[in-house]
Amino acid sequence: MLPSPLAAAAPPLPPQSSDEDFFSTASTSTSSDSKPRSPPPTLPQIPIVWPEAGALTASWVADLMQAFEWASKALPPSEFPSVLPVAVFDKLVLTASKILHKEPNCVRIDENSELNSDCRVVVVGDVHGQLHDVLFLLRDAGFPADDRFFVFNGDYVDRGAWGLEVFLLLLAWKVLMPHRVFLLRGNHESKYCTSVYGFEKEVLVKYGDNGKHVYRKCxxxxxxxxxxxxxxxxxxxxxxxxxxxxxxTPSKRSKKKNRKVVHNPKVDSLILGSFEELAKARRSVLDPPWEGQNLIPGDILWSDPSMTPGLSPNIERGIGLLYGPDCTEEFLKKFNLKLIIRSHEGPDARDKRPDLGGMNVGYTIDHIVESGKLITLFSAPDYPQFQATEERYKNKGAYIVLEPPNFDTPMFHSFEAVTPRPKVNPYYDFEDVIDSDEELDLVSMVTDSGLQQPAV
Structure with a gap:
């Protein structure tokens, strides 16, 4: 493993002292360079205080990690403000938001970002509020550093009990190392999903009277x-x-002027988009939009691969597309790419799609075509937290490491869930809420938001 910038900054931890510690049965990665199990956290310095100079340090982020880890098993959720006061929350989210809003819709990580032959890139899939697995992943892969980039592929919140801690922790890393840590959006980073799958309620429980304010800021x-x-x-x-x-479609009056742009084409006229179109999309619309260039964010966040050739509406989800191996080949070839890494489907979703591989080890290679591959990556082991039983899934999570010279050959690192998880109540009625996003009540969502139903 490459050296971590937090190795010296993090406070020393005592030997493991109790079988009840949630790291007591933490599994190591299946990679050859896996680390020993981590000892339990000590009592941290709380509350967390914003640095006087206003700039985060590695030591501050280390303290935040330790505080969240300790509080998750030592304090009830309603005591969270005693760990991270709302004023500190505000400063962290404001600082991170200023950085994120300046980034383009598609961030490019290349030599201009100081990516060179001495660097590695770690790609992470859905983590869904599973704080202890995220902490394990960071320790196992090695923390972000000058020579170690991270790309997180969305879905930080919902279903798991610590979505707020996960999101804030990753925001802290983004603020500390804005050109080494890249946080992409998932479909659960939306108002609708967070109102159904627990994140909104989690925030309200943890911040009480300030909960609505904190939720709006998120x-x-x-x-x-x-x-x-x-x-x-x-x-x-x-x-x-x-x-x-x-x-x-060119106008009859002129081949160059007054061209008609069809943003919501008929089913038989669907085509793959370009990065120029992606760059112009309005990503600030939180819930799935149905018209104009805002269809592109909905596609990127909700679409799925298929083994059936062609590009078609994703009828199961009610939003986004299904794209076959021929579409993957066309996209890779057109843009001189070798690999697509997407997430979005956990073991519950794949359990309903026998044509594609399951998520037992945290990833599947869905398309192998002439120009490269398409991979689905899922980083939340033993998922979902409250619905998983001995009879269900027990999936591993995984992350991918990309190495020079070309960064196009994925190295898969599977890992098991950190157990036992601290005792906590769910923030959504998981028995009545469906397992997978595949059948979300998007009609209800559209009605509530005042939008029209999708035409395709």
Whole structure:
């Protein structure tokens, strides 16, 4: 493993003292350079205080990690403000939001970002509020550093009990190392999903009277999350994957002027989009939009691969697209790419799609075509937190490491869930809420938001 910038900054931890510690049975990665199990956290310095100079340090982020880890098992959720006061929350989210909103819809991680032959890139899939697995992943992969980039592929919140801690922790890393840590948006970074799958209630429980304020600030930060990344000019990452393009029909009066732009084409006229179109999309719309160039964010966040050739509406989800191996080949070839890494589907979703591989080890290689591959990556082991039982899934999570010279050959690192998880109540009625996003009540969402139903 490459050295971590937090190795010296983090306070020393005592030997493991109790079988009840949630790291007591933490599994190591299946990679050859896996680390020993981490000892339990000590009592941290709380409350967390914003640095006087206003600039985060590695030591501050280390303290934040330790405080969240300790509080998750030592304090009830309603005591969270005693760990991170709302004033500190405000400063962290404001600082991170200013950075995120300045980034383009598709961030490019290349030589201009100081990506060189001495660097590695770690790509992470859905984590869904599973704080202890995220902490394990960071320790196992090695923390972000000058020579270690991270790309997170969205879905930081919902279903798991610590979505707020996960999101804030990753925002802290983004503020500390804005050119080494890249946070992309997932479909759960939306108002609708967070109102159904627990994050809104989690925030209200943890911050009480300030909960609505904190939730609004989180939604505003979600708006700034980029939609995609291109790594070393070779690898495209996005939460759902591919997206549609617009169709331009020349006017009869002029071949150049007054061209009619069809943003919501008929089913038989769907085409793949371009990065130029992606760059112009309005990502600040939080919930799935149905018209104009705002269809592109909906596609990127909600679409799925298929083994059936062609590009078609994703009828199961009610939003986004299904794209076959031929679409993957066309996209890779057209933009001189070698690899697509997307996320968005956990074991519950794949359990309903026998034509594609399951998520037992945290990833599947869905398309192998002439120009490269399409991979689905999922980083939340033993998912979902409250619905998983001995009879269900017990999936591993995974992350991918991309190495020079071309950064286009994925190295898979699977890992098991950190157990036992601290005792905590769910923030949504998981028995009545469906397992997968595949059947979300998008009609209800559209009605509530005042939008029209999708035409495709």
């Amino acid at each position: 939604l505003g930060c979600f708006e700034g999350l980029p939609l995609a990344s291109i790594i070393a000019g070779q690898v495209y990452t996005a939460h759902g994957g591919l997206f549609r393009g617009t169709i331009i």
